[in-house]
Structure formats: structure tokens, C-alpha cells
Amino acid sequence: VESSIPEPQREAWKKYSATGFKSKDDFQKETVRHIETTLARSLFNCDEKAAYSGTALAFRDRLIIDWNKTQQRQTFADQKRIYYLSLEFLMGRALDNAMLNVGLKTAAKEGLGELGFRIEDVIQQEHDAALGNGGLGRLAACFLDSLASLNYAAWGYGLRYRYGIFKQEIENGYQVEIPDYWLDFNPWEFPRNDVTIDVQFYGWVNKYTDDEGKQITSWQDGEIVTAVAYDVPIPGYGTATVNNLRLWSSKASAGEFDFAKFNSGEYENAVADEQRAETISAVLYPNDNMDRGKELRLKQQYFWCAASLHDIIRRFKKSKRPWKDFPEQVAIQLNDTHPTLAIVELQRILVDLEGIEWNAAWEIVTKTFGYTNHTVLPEALEKWSVPLIQHLLPRHLQIIYDINLYFLQQVERRFPKDRDMLGRVSIIEESQPKTVRMAYLAIIGSHKVNGVAELHSDLIKTTIFKDFVKIYGPDKFTNVTNGITPRRWLHQANPRLSELIASKLGSYEFLKDLTLLNKLENFVDDKDFKKEWAEIKYANKVRLAQHILSATGISVNPKALFDVQVKRIHEYKRQQLNIFGVIHRYLAIKNMSAEERKKLAPRVSIFGGKAAPGYWMAKTIIHLVNKVGDVVNNDKDVGDLLKVVFIPDYNVSKAEIIIPASDISEHISTAGTEASGTSNMKFVLNGGLVIGTLDGANIEITREIGEQNVFLFGNLSEDVEDLRHNHFYGNHQIDPELNKVFDEIKKGTFGDEGAFSSLVSAILDHGDYYLVSDDFNSYCKTQDLIDETYKNQDEWVSKSITSVARMGFFTSDRCINEYADSIWNIEPLQVKEEAEVRSRT
Ligand code: GPQ
Structure with missing residues (x-):
């Protein structure tokens, strides 16, 4: 194809063909050019939005050069x-991801700094x-x-x-x-x-x-x-x-x-x-x-x-x-x-x-x-x-x-x-x-x-x-067990943890071969390392606490245990089990002596997720979480011991803030209903522990990281059919502690009880299809175990490090290679330019 084009024309093209910036200075030049010409702005009316736009356009140009070459290479191959x-x-x-993947985030950070902008603020302008x-x-x-x-x-x-x-x-x-x-x-x-x-x-x-x-x-x-x-x-x-x-x-x-x-x-x-x-x-x-x-x-x-x-x-x-x-x-x-x-x-x-x-x-x-x-x-x-x-x-x-x-x-x-x-x-x-x-x-x-x-x-x-x-x-x-990309879900979302890991492993190579994380096990007893590990989690919690304050007006203590359930709201995912557990905890706190209260680890229960607009039950769950929050968060008896937060508009960019800040995350679907789950993988990769049922990928996560590092509870999928059958034929006693929770809702403690009656009667009158009452007791006991374990911070951090070290399997790279091998019958293309060293920071 190429030889059909006359030499002089080819020369002229080659001479002016775009090469893309490689340094801070070139990045600034391109960004300012875009701001001044493409966007028709100037130094005097360049706000953060314009700085984002200019930066994005500069990186877009950069990507397009490689994009063109890739398409050509693939066609010729x-x-x-x-x-x-x-x-x-x-x-x-896309911007942060583009910067990191191209290996020019540091250049952009310095370049934007000199132009008067903080890179974090610029990145946040993107929709x-x-x-x-x-x-x-x-x-x-x-x-x-x-x-x-x-x-x-x-x-x-x-x-x-x-x-x-x-x-x-x-x-x-x-x-x-x-x-x-x-x-x-x-x-x-x-x-x-x-x-x-x-x-x-x-x-x-x-x-x-x-x-x-x-x-x-x-x-x-x-x-x-x-x-x-x-x-x-x-x-x-x-x-x-x-x-x-x-x-x-x-x-x-x-x-x-x-x-x-x-x-x-x-x-x-x-x-x-x-x-x-x-x-x-x-x-x-x-x-x-x-x-x-x-x-x-x-x-x-x-x-x-x-x-x-x-x-x-x-x-x-x-x-x-x-x-x-x-x-x-x-x-x-x-x-x-x-x-x-x-x-x-x-x-x-x-x-x-x-x-x-x-x-x-x-x-x-x-x-x-x-x-x-x-x-x-x-x-x-x-x-x-x-x-x-x-x-x-x-x-x-x-x-x-x-x-x-x-x-x-x-x-x-x-x-x-x-x-x-x-x-x-x-x-x-x-x-x-x-x-x-x-x-x-x-x-x-x-x-x-x-x-x-x-x-x-x-x-x-x-x-x-x-x-x-x-x-x-x-x-x-x-x-083909699902996986997640460690680039976005570790390196981009949790840059300090990624950096700490790289400092111990000697490079960022683990981002391309996640199994290299296993070398972290050598440092589980390293005091300084553990201290830094814990400090990073704390800093991430401070960042999330700031977001919670600005989004909801609720002030939470970053020293408390952050307990997170963020995902689409669905009965099978059982956010209702979580909020009933929260009410149970609230009642327990109300009944405690001052002495007992001192011993309890403070907790923040964090929810997030969208309900389909036509899904009434899911919307009712959101309503209940917010009403419970109104009561609990303003109860002087409770103070910092329990806060309940619903973070509005959960999406990918919020996930990047929330996931690195969790101590415990909840993956508590009725066994056999959640095909895999993928946020479970993201939370563990960021050093959070999980509470979960034996469902979806929780099972394989447990196998990889060890049973002692997961808080498992609840019935098994092979028992679900029989349990449902028992409900149907009335061979089932509702857990008395769960009944107390329902009584409290019915009393109107969280506002008009009629608003939540559908949630309660789904369990009491309509067969409890998702087996909330069957798993409630085991759920609450496991939450108590989490409280106990969290008190020993040293042990907690060890579990956290060990778990991260064993998460190599869950990269989407492994997953894609399995598809390529067992379904697509395709091999990767050799790319020469790969030899060209990219800074990757
Ligand atoms: N999943 Cl069928 C969705 O997010 N939407 C859907 O409509 C269907 C499945 C999820 C599934 O619930 C999770 O368990 C999986 O981890 C995820 O797909 C990816 O496989």
C-alpha cells in the first residue's frame, strides 16, 4: 500500500507527521495552544474547566497518534x-487513565502546577x-x-x-x-x-x-x-x-x-x-x-x-x-x-x-x-x-x-x-x-x-x-472468572498504596503481572511497612469523610470502622439485610451501659447505589436507609458509635474514592444469585476486608486469600431451594432479633411505618424469597466478630496485607487471556514500540 505513494509525497508527510509530546514543556505548549486556539480562552479567563479541556485535548492528540499506528499495524498484520x-x-x-497509561502523569502534574492548577482539581472537572x-x-x-x-x-x-x-x-x-x-x-x-x-x-x-x-x-x-x-x-x-x-x-x-x-x-x-x-x-x-x-x-x-x-x-x-x-x-x-x-x-x-x-x-x-x-x-x-x-x-x-x-x-x-x-x-x-x-x-x-x-x-x-x-x-x-483492571482500581484510585507496593517490589511491574503482589507476603511483619499501610488507609478515609460531609452534610469520624455496601440496589443483593443489621446494632447500643459502649468499636455504615426508576422495593430500601440515618445520626446516646450514610449518585468516579477507604465491604447476596460480583475484588485489592456469603466470586476470593481473612456467613446455595420450601409451607421461625427490628420499624421510630411495610411483609408474609431471616442471625454474629477483630489493629493490618498479596488471580488481564485461549483462539500482536521505556507514573 505504502509503495504506491510517490517518494516526494511520502517525504513531505513524514517530515510533518505528528509525533506527540514526551516532556513537560511540550505538554504545556500543547495544552496552552488548545486553550488559546481550540477553546478561544486566555490566561485571564482560563478556569479549571478550561484547563481540563485543554489538557484533555492535548492528551487526546497524543493518543490519536498511537491509535492511528495501532490500526495500521493491525490491518497489516x-x-x-x-x-x-x-x-x-x-x-x-478518561483523562487520569490516559495520563497514566501513556506514562505522562508526572509531566502533566508539574506542567499544570506551573500554569497555576492542581492536577486533582483538573481531573475532577471531567463528566x-x-x-x-x-x-x-x-x-x-x-x-x-x-x-x-x-x-x-x-x-x-x-x-x-x-x-x-x-x-x-x-x-x-x-x-x-x-x-x-x-x-x-x-x-x-x-x-x-x-x-x-x-x-x-x-x-x-x-x-x-x-x-x-x-x-x-x-x-x-x-x-x-x-x-x-x-x-x-x-x-x-x-x-x-x-x-x-x-x-x-x-x-x-x-x-x-x-x-x-x-x-x-x-x-x-x-x-x-x-x-x-x-x-x-x-x-x-x-x-x-x-x-x-x-x-x-x-x-x-x-x-x-x-x-x-x-x-x-x-x-x-x-x-x-x-x-x-x-x-x-x-x-x-x-x-x-x-x-x-x-x-x-x-x-x-x-x-x-x-x-x-x-x-x-x-x-x-x-x-x-x-x-x-x-x-x-x-x-x-x-x-x-x-x-x-x-x-x-x-x-x-x-x-x-x-x-x-x-x-x-x-x-x-x-x-x-x-x-x-x-x-x-x-x-x-x-x-x-x-x-x-x-x-x-x-x-x-x-x-x-x-x-x-x-x-x-x-x-x-x-x-x-x-x-x-x-x-x-x-x-x-x-x-471464565471475572477480573478487574489493577490500573484503574489500584494505581489510579489508590496512588499512594500503589507507590508503597512499588517501593517494596522494586517496580510497577505488578500492574502488568498482578501475581507479583505475592512478594508482599515477605513484609507482613515489617513494622514500618505496616504503619505506612495503615496510614494510607487512614488518609483515604479522611478523603472519603470529606466527600461525605460535602455530599450529605453528615460528619463522620475517620477513626471509626468504615463499613461499605455500594452497588445497584436489588433485593437479591440484600441491602435490606444490611440496614436491618444496622437497626439491630442501634437497638443494642441503646441498651448498653456506658461501660459497654466504651468497649464498642465506632462504626460508619456507608451505603450507595441506584435503584431502577420502576423498582419500588429498591427505592423503599433507599428510603429506609436514609430515615434510619436521620434517627441514628442525631441520637445523642449514640454519638460516634454509629453513623449511617447514604452517598448519593454512586458511579465510577465515586467508587474510586469510596473503595480505597473501606475497612469492611459487604457482598451479602442470597447464595446462588450474584453471578460473580466484581467490586468484591476491588475492595480486597485496596486492602479492605470483606463480609460475604458463599456466592459468586466470593468463593474464589476466599480460596485465594484464605478463610481466615474473610468474614463468611449464611446459608449455602445448595440449601436455598429447601429453605424457600420451608417458608412456603410455614416450617420457619422468624429470628426473634429480626422481629425486634420489625417492631421498631412498626412503632414508627424511623417515620411512617406504612412507608416500609412492603419490606417487612416481603419477609413475614411473602415467603422471604431472598432468605433474609434465614441468614440474619449468622450475619449479626459475624458483624460482632468483625468488631472484635478490628480492635486488634495489628492483626487487622496483617490480614489486609496478606489479602492484597494473594489477589493476583483477579486481574482482568488473566481473565482476557483465558477468553483468548479457550474461546477466541487468538494471540496478542507483537508491538515493537513496547521496548520504548515509558515512565508509568
Ligand atoms: N450483571 Cl444480567 C449486571 O450488572 N447487569 C445485568 O443485567 C446482569 C448481570 C452483573 C452481575 O450481576 C454480576 O454478578 C457480575 O459480576 C457482572 O454482571 C459482570 O459479570
Whole structure:
């Protein structure tokens, strides 16, 4: 390609080709240039926001140079690429991450200092990119970081929502949702107005025989919406690789904008069409672990799948390879069932548009896709109504029926005696109306299915997908335990701890190979080291206390034990168990003598997390936490012994402040319900201990760090079914201590008891599905054990250090390497520039 360009032109380009800044002076030069020209500001009206914008633009330029080179390198290498399809990418802020990954944070810090700004204040000006709900979206973001850091040729594909997850405010204890318009200034995206794809909806299917006697199937007369690409550079840590996250934005197609209407004076109608098209990518659905089945959501899914696939195919076609090579060049990972229509769309393209025979096409499809399941909760498993798909995607429905037909024929041949089998595994559920079970379609259309932690991967094989294990054999199902990126969740969020660790290990190499942390075990008895370790935790708690004061007006003592539960609010995650435990503690304190009170370790119970706007129970939990806080925090008998805080608007950037400041964090889901959890890993990596059930990745964390370093409690997942059964048949006594908590709520101690009756009656009258009463006693006892253990600070710090030392397994680098090995069959690309030393600070 390059040799086709004449020498003189090449020389001219080379001479002026951008190289990117490498020093403090160059950084300042670039930043000031952007502030003065791009932003048209000056020394005299440059506020922190402008300083952020200038800095971000300077770093963006820097990333773009490596981004261009990476894309060129990957094209020339002509190897397999991995495509991660996710409706959510919970990225958080980009600037700090870019500085650290490029290795120029120190230069930027000094440079900004000389220009009159504190780097921390500048970083805080950035609006979080909050295109996700919780764990699933944040996992996708960690994966992008690891894919780039490990030099994999990988693209993320998602939607460019105009509104991310809503901002949460608390008014009188209630959650209020505020729209999150985040695009007023976003230097991290590049609109690619020349990269567009037309996506069709509605219409009808025309089957006919053409003049040459060929069978033609054509989907026609639909409504067209155009997808426009917006690219976000994803820098790797300590490498020259900068990968791409491509987000699609919807707009009315140029052909579609109705000039006839427009000219005939129907201006408003023409504009309305345009707005309808733009609505597709307007807003992220705010539900976590909950399927709502809304038509616009299905439109989003198809719009994004179709645009991404056509883009991938366009790239593949440039290689001029035959179609059978497609799975050797392309691996597509489905992040949950949200992108399952991509399976159907690829089959449609191959059969209808490329004229490939059905079976040959289907082989290409199944070799290409892998499917990750993230939940066993029935309310979260996607089912789309057949009439809805028929209306929106008529050809796709036919293809789904054909896939199902061939699949069921195969099953019938294999299991002629099992008469119920066909109904159980059919993609179509014979409900009213009929629905398409997206998880089944995803399994049938993929070559591998994985769960996200060992227990979860076992559970999907023995419960929701057990028939498919019979049909395909166990090898189609595998486990890849989740991981987190230590760059953001240790180095960026907890720079002092990262620095202390580096000083002991001799380098920052552990950020690329997290297993190196195990050398920290040599220092568990080092007095000075332990002192510094404890001081850093304390400083992080002071920082969090400041945030709590400014966000809630509540003043907390950083010397108290910080007990944290931050995650989406959900009954299965059992924030209600936590707050009932807090009330129990409050009652205990009220009953204590002055002597007893002196012996108790002061505690701050910290909650945070969003409730889906339509999830009444979750909102009630938030309300109760705030009302309990109002009472406890103002009770003179209690003083510093107990404070209860709800931090509003929990998001990625708040997590970066909260997680490094925790002493104990709570991961207390009903056993068998939390697929993995990933914040559990983040807390332990930051030297916090955990209280948890034997659920999700808690089990593997315990195995790695040792049982003596985890506060485990509660029933096991294998007992859940029996326990629920006991509730149902009345063979169950409510714990008397829990009853006292309910009595207190009913007395009106925390305000109008009616406000919380649904929470209480879920347990007393409606079968206690999440087994709060079964685990309450064991939970409270374990909390008492935590109080005791915390009194021995020396022992506590030892546990903290030992735990961090043993967390190497939970890096998302390990996790991505497992996907590459067992699902994608892909190797990293060699990157020469890696040899170039980057300072990494
Ligand atoms: N998860 Cl299905 C979500 O955050 N949202 C969802 O809609 C579904 C799953 C989570 C899951 O609850 C956690 O246990 C996992 O750690 C996380 O996905 C990533 O796998």
C-alpha cells in the first residue's frame, strides 16, 4: 500500500507527521495552544474547566497518534480480531487513565502546577462516561483496558447514548432521577461522519424466483435509520497499543429525511421523523438484572447489532478472503444476550445477501460467536414477544424459526424418548403471546458459552441450561472468572498504596503481572511497612469523610470502622439485610451501659447505589436507609458509635474514592444469585476486608486469600431451594432479633411505618424469597466478630496485607487471556514500540 505513494509525497508527510509530546514543556505548549486556539480562552479567563479541556485535548492528540499506528499495524498484520459487543460500557473518566497509561502523569502534574492548577482539581472537572448500569458495563470497560494493555487486536462495539445512567439525588430520603446529559463537551470521541451504515426496520419479506430460476428472499420497503460511528481511543498501559471503541449514534437517513414533506410545508412532520430516528440511541435503559421488553430497547439492539456486523464484514471483505475464513479472522463475544440478534443478522447476510447455503452459513455463524451469561435470575433473562419481532424484523423472525426447526430436529433424533425435551429447549416459548428465549438462541448460535465465576458457571450447567449440556456435551460450557483492571482500581484510585507496593517490589511491574503482589507476603511483619499501610488507609478515609460531609452534610469520624455496601440496589443483593443489621446494632447500643459502649468499636455504615426508576422495593430500601440515618445520626446516646450514610449518585468516579477507604465491604447476596460480583475484588485489592456469603466470586476470593481473612456467613446455595420450601409451607421461625427490628420499624421510630411495610411483609408474609431471616442471625454474629477483630489493629493490618498479596488471580488481564485461549483462539500482536521505556507514573 505504502509503495504506491510517490517518494516526494511520502517525504513531505513524514517530515510533518505528528509525533506527540514526551516532556513537560511540550505538554504545556500543547495544552496552552488548545486553550488559546481550540477553546478561544486566555490566561485571564482560563478556569479549571478550561484547563481540563485543554489538557484533555492535548492528551487526546497524543493518543490519536498511537491509535492511528495501532490500526495500521493491525490491518497489516491481517490477523484475527476480537469484537466485544456490549450494550454497556461503564468507562468513568478518561483523562487520569490516559495520563497514566501513556506514562505522562508526572509531566502533566508539574506542567499544570506551573500554569497555576492542581492536577486533582483538573481531573475532577471531567463528566463520567456512564454508559452502563453496574457490574456488566464496568466489566466491559475493564476488558477494554486489558485487551489494549495485552496488545490484542480488539474492538468494542456499543451505542452512543445521549443520556447515560441517570444522576441520582436524594430528596427527603427518596431517590430522584435527573437526566445525565454528558455530551456538552466530550473530547474523547471522534465523530466519523464518513462511517455510516443504513439499518432497516419493519417492511415485509418477498420470496420469489428470479429470471435465472434462483430462489430470492428479500426484506423490503422498511424504514431506514442511519448509524454514524463515533470512535473512542482505548489506550493500553505501558504499551503503544491504542484500541478502538466504536459507538453508534442514530440519525434519520439522508434518503429518508422527507424533502417532499419538507417542501410541501409539512416541516414539523419532517422534523418528527428525524427525531424518531435519533430516539434510538437517545437513552440507556436504567435496569440492572431486569428485562423489561420495551419495543425501543429491541430497536436499539438490532440497530447496534446490524451496524456493528456490517462494519465488521466490510473490514473482512477488504482482506479478499473466502467466507469460510470468516471465523479465522473474526471472533465476536456477546456480552449477555443483548446482542443475540447479531447471530440472526449474520445468518441473514450470509444466506439472503451472499447466497451461501444454509448449513455452510450456519457453520460460519456458530464458529464466530461466543456468549457470556451474567445471571441466573429469571426476571433478567431476555424474552422478546414474537409479534413484536414479527412487526419490527419480519425476516429475522423467519430465520429464528428456521434455526429452531433445524435445532429441534437434531434434538429429536438424539433424544427420541424424551418427549418433553423439545418443549423445554425450544427457542420459542409457547406462552401468550409466544416469546423468543434469547439465551437459548445465544447458546445454539455460539460455539462456547461461559459463566463469570466458578459457582455461577456450575449453576448454569445444572439449572437453567442443563438440557443444553445434555444436547451439546459439557465442553461447550466453560467458566471464565471475572477480573478487574489493577490500573484503574489500584494505581489510579489508590496512588499512594500503589507507590508503597512499588517501593517494596522494586517496580510497577505488578500492574502488568498482578501475581507479583505475592512478594508482599515477605513484609507482613515489617513494622514500618505496616504503619505506612495503615496510614494510607487512614488518609483515604479522611478523603472519603470529606466527600461525605460535602455530599450529605453528615460528619463522620475517620477513626471509626468504615463499613461499605455500594452497588445497584436489588433485593437479591440484600441491602435490606444490611440496614436491618444496622437497626439491630442501634437497638443494642441503646441498651448498653456506658461501660459497654466504651468497649464498642465506632462504626460508619456507608451505603450507595441506584435503584431502577420502576423498582419500588429498591427505592423503599433507599428510603429506609436514609430515615434510619436521620434517627441514628442525631441520637445523642449514640454519638460516634454509629453513623449511617447514604452517598448519593454512586458511579465510577465515586467508587474510586469510596473503595480505597473501606475497612469492611459487604457482598451479602442470597447464595446462588450474584453471578460473580466484581467490586468484591476491588475492595480486597485496596486492602479492605470483606463480609460475604458463599456466592459468586466470593468463593474464589476466599480460596485465594484464605478463610481466615474473610468474614463468611449464611446459608449455602445448595440449601436455598429447601429453605424457600420451608417458608412456603410455614416450617420457619422468624429470628426473634429480626422481629425486634420489625417492631421498631412498626412503632414508627424511623417515620411512617406504612412507608416500609412492603419490606417487612416481603419477609413475614411473602415467603422471604431472598432468605433474609434465614441468614440474619449468622450475619449479626459475624458483624460482632468483625468488631472484635478490628480492635486488634495489628492483626487487622496483617490480614489486609496478606489479602492484597494473594489477589493476583483477579486481574482482568488473566481473565482476557483465558477468553483468548479457550474461546477466541487468538494471540496478542507483537508491538515493537513496547521496548520504548515509558515512565508509568
Ligand atoms: N450483571 Cl444480567 C449486571 O450488572 N447487569 C445485568 O443485567 C446482569 C448481570 C452483573 C452481575 O450481576 C454480576 O454478578 C457480575 O459480576 C457482572 O454482571 C459482570 O459479570
